[in-house]
Every structure is written in C-alpha cells, then in structure tokens.
Amino acid sequence: MGYAANARVTPIRRQQVDDERQRQRFMEIVAPQLDDALGLARWLTGNRADAEDIVQEAAIRALRALHSFEGVNARAWVLAIVRNTALTWMTKNRTNLVILTDDMAPAGREERDGGADPEAAVIAKADAAMVRKGIAALPLKLREMIVLREIEHLSYQEIAQVTGVPVGTVMSRLSRAREKLAVVLCDDGAAAAGAGARLRIVEGKP
Amino acid sequence: MTASDPRDDILLVEAYCDGELDAAAALALERRLEAEPRLKAHQDRVMALKAAVAGASLREEAGADARQRILAAALGSGVHSRPGADGPANATARRTGGQRFSMRQLAAAVVAASVIASGTTAFIMGRAPPTSGIAAVIAGHQRALLAASPFDVASSDRHTVKPWFDAKLAISPKVPDLAAAGFQLAGGRVDIVGGKAVPVLVYKRREHLISVAAVPQSGARAAGTNEEHSSRDGFVTETWPGQGFAYTAVSDIPAAELEAFCDAWRTAAATQ
Numbered sequence A: 001m002g003y004a005a006n007a008r009v010t011p012i013r014r015q016q017v018d019d020e021r022q023r024q025r026f027m028e029i030v031a032p033q034l035d036d037a038l039g040l041a042r043w044l045t046g047n048r049a050d051a052e053d054i055v056q057e058a059a060i061r062a063l064r065a066l067h068s069f070e071g072v073n074a075r076a077w078v079l080a081i082v083r084n085t086a087l088t089w090m091t092k093n094r095t096n097l098v099i100l101t102d103d104m105a106p107a108g109r110e111e112r113d114g115g116a117d118p119e120a121a122v123i124a125k126a127d128a129a130m131v132r133k134g135i136a137a138l139p140l141k142l143r144e145m146i147v148l149r150e151i152e153h154l155s156y157q158e159i160a161q162v163t164g165v166p167v168g169t170v171m172s173r174l175s176r177a178r179e180k181l182a183v184v185l186c187d188d189g190a191a192a193a194g195a196g197a198r199l200r201i202v203e204g205k206p
Numbered sequence B: 001m002t003a004s005d006p007r008d009d010i011l012l013v014e015a016y017c018d019g020e021l022d023a024a025a026a027l028a029l030e031r032r033l034e035a036e037p038r039l040k041a042h043q044d045r046v047m048a049l050k051a052a053v054a055g056a057s058l059r060e061e062a063g064a065d066a067r068q069r070i071l072a073a074a075l076g077s078g079v080h081s082r083p084g085a086d087g088p089a090n091a092t093a094r095r096t097g098g099q100r101f102s103m104r105q106l107a108a109a110v111v112a113a114s115v116i117a118s119g120t121t122a123f124i125m126g127r128a129p130p131t132s133g134i135a136a137v138i139a140g141h142q143r144a145l146l147a148a149s150p151f152d153v154a155s156s157d158r159h160t161v162k163p164w165f166d167a168k169l170a171i172s173p174k175v176p177d178l179a180a181a182g183f184q185l186a187g188g189r190v191d192i193v194g195g196k197a198v199p200v201l202v203y204k205r206r207e208h209l210i211s212v213a214a215v216p217q218s219g220a221r222a223a224g225t226n227e228e229h230s231s232r233d234g235f236v237t238e239t240w241p242g243q244g245f246a247y248t249a250v251s252d253i254p255a256a257e258l259e260a261f262c263d264a265w266r267t268a269a270a271t272q
Helices: A002-007 A010-029 A031-045 A048-068 A074-093 A118-124 A128-136 A140-151 A156-163 A167-193 B006-017 B023-035 B037-055 B064-076 B088-096 B103-125 B133-146 B158-169 B219-224 B255-271
Strands: B184-193 B196-205 B208-216 B228-232 B235-241 B245-251
Touching: A010 A031, A010 A048, A010 A074, A010 B064, A031 A048, A031 A074, A031 A140, A031 B064, A048 A074, A048 B064, A074 A156, A118 A167, A118 B037, A128 A140, A128 A167, A128 B037, A140 A156, A140 A167, A140 B037, A156 A167, A167 B006, A167 B037, B006 B023, B006 B037, B023 B037, B133 B184, B133 B196, B133 B208, B133 B228, B133 B235, B133 B245, B158 B184, B158 B196, B184 B208, B196 B255, B208 B255, B228 B255, B235 B255, B245 B255
Parallel strands: none
Antiparallel strands: B184 B196, B196 B208, B208 B245, B228 B235, B235 B245
C-alpha cells in the first residue's frame, strides 16, 4: 500500500480487487459443491480420472460465469455446469461410449394386481454391486435422473434446472429409469437365486 | 374405478415416494393407495428400489487431493482469461504434466484457497462456542446471510409466519407487524440455540436483515434474563425478556436503529 501503490495505475489494482472478490465468491458458491460435482461427473463418465478433469474444467467455467449466478441455488447451478461440461467432453472424447438415447418408450412391463409386491422383495435385496452395475448400464439420459434424484438427492425442480428439461419430462424419465433399473435388479436377483426360484432368494450364493 | 391415465397414476405415486407432493395431494393419494393394489404394488417397488440404491451408499467424498487440484486449477486459471482458451481437451494435458502455469503459481493458489477456506470457516463458527445463547443467535444470523435463502418461510404476512411456527415447532412466539415503523416482516426460520430448535423471525430494513430469535424460557430462567446489548464481529444484538421467551435481535444495522426496532417490536408485541 502507501505511496507506491497509489502512484501506480489504479485500474490494475482495481482488477486485482475484483479478481480477489471473484475468488472469494468462488470459494463460497462453487467450492462447497465439489463433492456432489465429482459424484455426478463420475456417474456420467464412469470413471474417476475423467470425472476430475471434467469438474476441473467445469470449475473454471463456473469461475468465469460467477457474475451470471443469480444467488438462488448454488448446487443446482454448479451441477448444471458440470453436466454440460461432461456432455461436451464425452461427445468430444469418447463418442463411441456415449449413448444419447431418445428412445423413451416405456420399458413394457405389465403391472400386476395383487397384495404385497413380490418384485419389491427381490429389488430390496439387491446388493451394492448389482445396484452399481444396474445404474451404470442405464442410458445416459435415464442414468442422470437416477443419479440426481437418488444419489445427489435433488428435488424435481432442481433436476429440471440441472438437465434443462421440464419437470414433467424429469418425472417421466425418472419413472422410466426406475422401471429399467427394477427389471435389471429383478433379473439379477432371480439369477442369483438360481433358475426356477425366481422369487425365493437363497442366501449366500456366490 | 379410476378415470385417470394409468401412466399419470404411476408418476403420482413416484412423486409421493420422492416427497414431492403437497399435503393435500399426498392425503388423496394415500387414500387411493389403500384402495388400489395396483398403485400400492408400484409404491412398494419404488420404495424397494430407493432403499436398494440408498443401501448401496453410492455417494463418494471427493478426497482432499482432488479438491486441491481442482481449486488450484480453477483459481490459477484467472477470472479474466480468454474464454475458450481452456478447451476441455486441455484438461487432461493440464493434469498429466502440460501445465499452463508454474508450480509457484499453483502453490500460491493452493495457499490462498486454504486461507480463504479456513477464514470462512472461522467466520461461520465465530469465536465463542456456537451453543451459548447470543453467540448461537449471531452464528445463526451469519449462516442465514450466507445461505441461499435467509428464511425457511418467506412471507410479509404475520398470519402466515405465526401458524408456520405453530406447525413446525409447536411453539408460537409473538410475530408483530412493524411495517408502519419501517421494518418489513420478511419471513421466519428455525435455528438451533443451546441444542434446541428455536423460532427466528426475519425482518427487513432497507437491504439489511434483522433476525429475532425467540428462545423459550422456563419460569426461573425467564426471571433471570435482563435487557442486554452487545456487539460482535460487526453485528449488534439486543436481548430482552418477554412472555415465556427470551428474545434476541441481531443485525448489522447501526445500534441506534436496532434499538428503535426493538422498542417498536416490544410496543407492538404488548398490544398484540
């Protein structure tokens, strides 16, 4: 400070102050979301190293876009940037692995009438590995719904904000994602229980 | 029995499972769940699925290393760099050695980041333990200022705010309307003071917020509460005893203005 600083050209000093303020806002708004951001990116890309690159890139974008943040929901705002960064990144780097399906036809499972649902019992017994595999196998647009709702615990409104689709679309995609995931878990559960014993789970079978 | 689209019913059940229905819609659906096995079966499946995903504990911590790398890269990138210069393709290069900035800059950025982070934490935590009365009220006010919204219920109508507290906490502090005195009611929230959930009223004065925490008092303690003024970290507080509550007001407005606010509040509360 003192003479020397005052004598210098003030615009530079002002720019430094602005930068410092931006950095502080970044630490308040973006930094607390990094866990969620990495989680989302990991589920979208399927691996940790790519996820870190994407979040790093998204954090840089967020820093530059801070002025456009309206101060309402920092988490949804940051996750939206992460998601867009991930989609761009994936189409560029791994086009062969991205399945951007718009095949939104219902998974075609007959509803069953009857008391306590037997499928529910099978689904509830799915182990962590099966759930992981099942989610990873979902098409991207359905997978992100499950991840944002069941893992990141966002509300429908927030998911709509992150993915840029209307709430009605969020609801129907989420429902479809659940249907597909339920089918996978049921089949895996039945396989684990052995053929012919579809609804009776035998404990401890490898 | 149902004229509605079965597909909509499914979405309705899932919205119910996700806690997205309001009380009236939830009640209506609960009645239908009892009557319609088809919906009940779907609810069972969705709840089972939610339980399976939750049980798989798929949330992960970023890890300190990853956090620091990301923060250093973002803060080291500079706010005013040309957008687009950092294409996504460069991200990998940056991580694997093609750094665009020197290690010195990186180290400086990490140090700056941790200083800011710890400074923020210290600011939020305050110097006194946050469970002690006034310090807790100030901490609650500071936290509310940092949060996305400084109140849980936003309303300038005391007939909305008061019932909200009744329903939420089963306690009902006075909620005087001070708009005439220039203090607009903005809403209410719940803070933790001394380990207990207490109602906090939020008023607005120009762009400043005033929080009034109403800490329920048992008979003996109520008598021991005196009127008290203090200031800490740039926030002024005033505490006074009331019927069944000890009230503490916190704000960053000038002390004289807060005093005027508290006077107006007490006058209005007495006649309410």
